[in-house]
Amino acid sequence: MAGGEGAAAVMCTPAFVGRVLxxxxxxxxxxxxxxxxxxxxxxxxxxxxxxxxxxxxxxxxxxxxxxxxxxxxxxxxxxxxxxxxxxxxxxxxxxxxxxxxxxxxxxxxxxxxxxxxxxxxxxxxxxxxxxxxxxxxxxxxxxxxxxxxxxxxxESLQHPPAIAVEEPAAASTKKEDDEPSCGMKGCLTNMFKPPALGEDYTIMQALVSVEMLVLFVVSVFGIGGTLTAIDNMAQIGQSLGYPHKSVNTFVSLISIWNYAGRVGAGYMSEFFVARYRFPRPLALTAVLLFSCVGHLLIAFGVPQSLYAASVILGFCFGAQWPLLFSIISEVFGLKYYSTLFNFGSAASPIGAYVLNVRIAGRMYDAEAARQHGGHAAAAVGDKICKGVLCFKHAFLIITGVTLAGALVSLVLVWRTRNFYKGDIYAKFKVAPVVATADADGSDQAAGEMAPVVTEEQAHNGKNKKLQQVNDDEFK
Structure with missing residues (x-):
């Protein structure tokens, strides 16, 4: 009892509260x-x-x-x-x-x-x-x-600090790499000569690349289409005759499966990439094709299918984000990732404006005007549209552009197929060196990390050691 009172007294002190905050x-x-x-x-x-x-x-x-x-x-x-x-x-x-x-x-x-x-x-x-x-x-x-x-x-408490000697030449080279100085002609030339996939692209090299253009188009079509369905879910449910309580359920289902899509797509794509060298852009293609099912359910107004459509579109909307950001980081490197992923995100509102405002909104108002006998009557907010035709043509168009986005994503799958067949994490790995004893008696600690030695370097080193042993025996 006394111990509990003592703990409570400590927790109520300003010092402890400040420490928690x-x-x-x-x-x-x-x-x-x-x-x-x-x-x-x-x-x-x-x-x-x-x-x-x-x-x-x-x-x-x-x-x-x-x-x-x-x-x-x-x-x-x-x-x-x-x-x-x-x-x-x-x-x-x-x-x-x-x-x-x-x-x-x-x-x-x-x-x-x-x-x-x-x-x-x-x-x-x-x-x-x-x-x-x-x-x-x-x-x-x-x-x-x-x-x-x-x-x-x-780490500093467990291990004594080591003094690192920095070579001026290496520092000079790093500075030159980080801050390249080039003229206008040289910069334009480098912009259209990107490094290999997986290396660090500059911002301009990434923006003018075919891979980024494909990702941008896919995001406009894919994410823009699912956002259109999410933002119009209330009007979709109302036009198809669902009660207000069901509309609230649709929004909840979208939010829940949005989370499930983010977690599931990220985990499963990483598993298949690491285990089977599965190209991640192909997973994005599969998500786009799956979202077409949800769009078609809305377009044709299948009875009681809006629940399934909410689940499908919520999952696909969430699944596209981790795939998009992972592809950007893997293909273009991590040096400018914080800037490049914002360019990928910018495609979302562009697609939403074209598909949501210019297509879905305009077609809904046109159908409402037809049902209420003129544009003037339909302009009033309480003149709503009823029936499958309110969103049918809009979501058929969205289905078409989503299919087009899936086909465009196959271009990225083709261009990155060799990249994903290899080890995309190879540059982050360092080979461990097992404890060995050299000919001169020096030991190397087990578990120490060392750079990978090529086969030619190992062969030359072995010949040198054999020559040294022969010279010692001759003496």
Whole structure:
């Protein structure tokens, strides 16, 4: 009893509370909370119907709001720039303020406590969720740096520090490699002469490569199509006659299977790549083909099939992200990965705008206008579309472009087939040297890491040792 009271007394002290708040485990907890809150970007379908009816938006305008939400979610340039000049707490404070202001404006507009905002202002309000989704990145950096510092401290306590002598020539070469100086003509020439796959590409070499172009097109078609279905799920369910409670279930299924797709695709693709040399781009092709099943279920309005479509599209949407980022890191190297993966993410809102706003939204409004006898009547927010035809042609087009994306991805499969047949992690491996005794009696410790010696070098070294033994015997 006394022990429990003593522990409680210690935990209630300001010093202990401050230690907990400064610990790396609290950072993990805070990161999880931020990531959980960032899930609000996926529940747009829950309140989009109310936005449409209360504010008098047509479907194309509503999808424009969804586009700005997706744009901010996938382009983290603003928060990255702020992070360069401000501490992490300032970035978090800005993100919290933007979310509070954005969702408060949405709440006031929906409850009609304020005048309906113009579309550009509503787009900003919905887009306030932008920063929160990527705010866990600075916390991830904090976790990484703290872990590295602790590991370095523990290692220094266990092993005495070794003095490393740095050769000037090697340092000079490294500086030249890191900061290449070339004229305009030389830089343009190097831009179109990329290194081998798996080596570190420069940003411009990666952007003008066929591989990055293929990934961009595939992301526009694949992720853009699934995002269109996710953002329009409320209107899809309403047009097909599902009750409001079922629409909430669809959103939950999409979120759950989005997570399952991210984890499952990442784990399974890594397993097949490591075990069977399975090309990862082929897994991306399979995901795109599988998503076509969900699009077709929506297009033809198969009874009670929207549950299965939600599962399929949620899984495929989540599965595309780890595959996309893994391919970028493996093909173009890790040196500029933090910049290149943002270019891959930028394809998502572009596809969402074309497929969601320009195709799905416009076709929905056209069908609603036909059902209600004219464009003027359909422009009112409470004039909704009923029936399979509301989204049929739009999702048939989305199915077609997704199939086209799958075919385009086969170009990447073909161009990287030899790369994935080899050991893509070979450059990260160092051969262990078993404890051996040389002819001069010097020993090498077991488990010491040494560079791999070629067969020719080993043969020459063996001949030299035999020659030395013969000379000793002659003497």
């Amino acid at each position: 400064r610990s790396r485990w609290y950072v993990v907890f805070a990161s999880m909370v931020v990531m959980a809150a960032s899930g609000s970007t996926y529940i747009f379908a829950l309140y989009s119907k109310e936005l449409r009816s209360v504010l008098g938006y047509n479907q194309q305008t509503l999808n424009t709001l969804g586009f700005f939400k997706d744009l901010g979610t996938n382009v983290g340039v603003v928060s990255g720039l702020v992070q360069q000049v401000a501490p992490t707490w300032a970035v978090l404070l800005i993100g919290a303020g933007m979310n509070l202001a954005g969702y408060l404006m949405v709440y006031l507009a929906l409850t009609e406590r304020t005048a309906a905002p113009p579309v550009w202002l509503a787009a900003y309000a919905v887009g306030a969720t932008v920063l929160l989704l990527i705010l866990f990145l600075p916390l991830g950096v904090v976790i990484k740096e703290e872990y590295a510092a602790v590991s370095q401290l523990e």
